[in-house]
Amino acid sequence: MLDYLEDLGVTVIYILPFMESPMGDVGFDVSNPREVRHSLGGMAAFKRFSAAAHKRGIKIKADLVLNHLSEEHEWFQDALAGDIAKLDNFIVTKTAPKYQRRFDEERGYVIDYKEDDGTITSRRLVFPEICESQYRKVTIDDADYYLYHMFYPFQLDVNWKNPNVLYYMLDVVGHWANNGVDIFRFDAIAYFIKEKGHNGENHPKTHDVVKIVNAFVESVAPSSVLLAEACQRPNDILPYFGEERPGSSRTDEVQMAYHFPYMPAVWYALVTGDSSAFWETHNDTPEIPENASWATLLRIHDELSLEMPEAPIRKALYDALSPKGVAFRQGYGIGGRMADFLDNDPRRISQAFAVLLSLPGMPIIYYGDEIGARNNWEYAYASAEVRKKIMDSGDIESLSSFDGRDINRGPIAKEAFYGAKDNNAIYDNIKKLIAARKGSKALTRGECIEARPDDTKAIFSYVRTFEEESVFVVHNLSDETVTTKVSLPQEYIHEGPFYDIATDEEVAIAAENGIVEVTLGPYSSIWTNASNLH
Secondary structure, X not given: OHHHHHHHOOOEEEEOOOEEOOOOOOOOOOOEEEEEOHHHOHHHHHHHHHHHHHHOOOEEEEEEEOOEEEOOOHHHHHHHOOOHHHHHHEOEEOOOOEEEEEEEOOOEEEEEEEOOOOOEEEEEOOOOOOOOOOEEXXXXXXXXXXXXXXXXXXXXXXXXXXXXXXXXXXXXXHXXXXXXXXXXXXXXXXXXXXXXXXXXXXXXXXXXXXXXXXXXXXXXXXXXXXXXXXXXXXXXXXXXHOOOOOOOOOXXXXXXXXXXXXHHHHHHHHHHOOOHHHHHHHHHOOOXXXXXXXXXXXXXXXXXXOOOOOHXXXXXXXXXXXXXXXXXXXXXXXXXXXXXXXXXXXXXXXXXXXXXXXXXXXXXXXXXXXXXXXXXXXXXXXXXXXHHHHHHHOOOOOOOOOOHHHHHOOOOOHHHHHHHHHHOHHHHHHHHHHHHHXXXXXXXXXXXXXXXXXXXXXEEEEEEEEOOEEEEEEEEOOOOOEEEEEEOOHHHOOOOOEEEOOOOEEEOEEEEOOEEEEEEOOOOEEEEEOOOOO
16 A cells, blocks of 8 residues: 555555554554554564555654553453552542533533532543443452543543553653654543543643653654644643754654644535634634644544534534534534545545645545545444443443444555546545645645635635745635635735646636636635746
């Protein structure tokens, strides 16, 4: 597959979890974080893959699952066998939690825990359709223990206040840094530290953990990059970048972070033709350190999150897209593939990528979306059966074993990818867009400035500018041919000719006094030089 990815123009491969796991949560339930699953060929296969990818100049990004471990990890298994001290590696209490489950319009389902001193600890329930609360009861030698889990009951949250956990996790980081991982994705970074009375998200002490890990990585693999996976608002993510330091090329926490709010904002534009939600999100995004970057995405292995949009936008997206996928988190997310969400229309899929690849940040393409892969219900049902067996074998109480995110996961035949190279309009368009983006500093590093259209509906337009280069981007999000006039800052316009930098074809644009008149076909996009550099 490396030659396929190289042909597409990929520079980084993000490998979904590949470490030893019973696969209750597609590998995020890690049982041995230093080993590769035998079904994938073990450590020897990973080393061959790493060497081959780096030989082609392709970097490797991998998950660093530091919030929790599988129930099959040796720590928990030793505890079940009677070594109770091993429970100190997890968040555990001997007191049965007293709680009340409620619904909050902004946060979704919330659990209010009543602590022994009367303090109320309120926390979001991530999987309300699967878990009743965030504690799992375990009986060892006739004594009951209650272990905390932010996600599935078989994913037990580790106790970062125990030095053994810190040393163990640093050893894991060093192991993979020495075996070819260039970018570490900090899975569930917002949940590392939980304390009584705190909501369990973005705790100040979490930043202490991240700084320690970053300092360790800087000492053993200074070229490695840390990326935060935190489904939070931009102002809550900003502190994870940390601070720039004199004499260092990296911030003192992470160097990249997913910009999750962009995802529903862009989808709202694609679904409704209204880009106002995007501009609100974009304008609310704070500046980040010079040597840091956002990572942008439209789909990943998780749900299309609806946690952050205002209620009307959340409802509009849910009503439009959940029938094409599956509801997840009871209205606060939707599982499904991009192609299904966009009615398997190659024009709309290509346009979604024309938007993604022209926005600020490093774009992430979810495997299969570039060839129009569809929802995989067979894989989802099979995964539910695996999950059910795991929970049944551990005597775990759950409300369900079906995970709506699984329909946008699972294997895709190699032949489907290679076949797309010769006969797939989506693949061809994306390949051209990637090449054009790579050749433009305005698109890879530039500022994004709104270019206001007239009252023509469904026009999404902006200018990307860096130093002397400017690129005018305009999308027609409707199913009709439209002619629109767009106002651009005078300094970013010229009289033409205009060329689409992805196709190198001249486009018919009239420009006068900072007003651009352009005609676009249904679901079409144009990226054109606006600085007369062609």
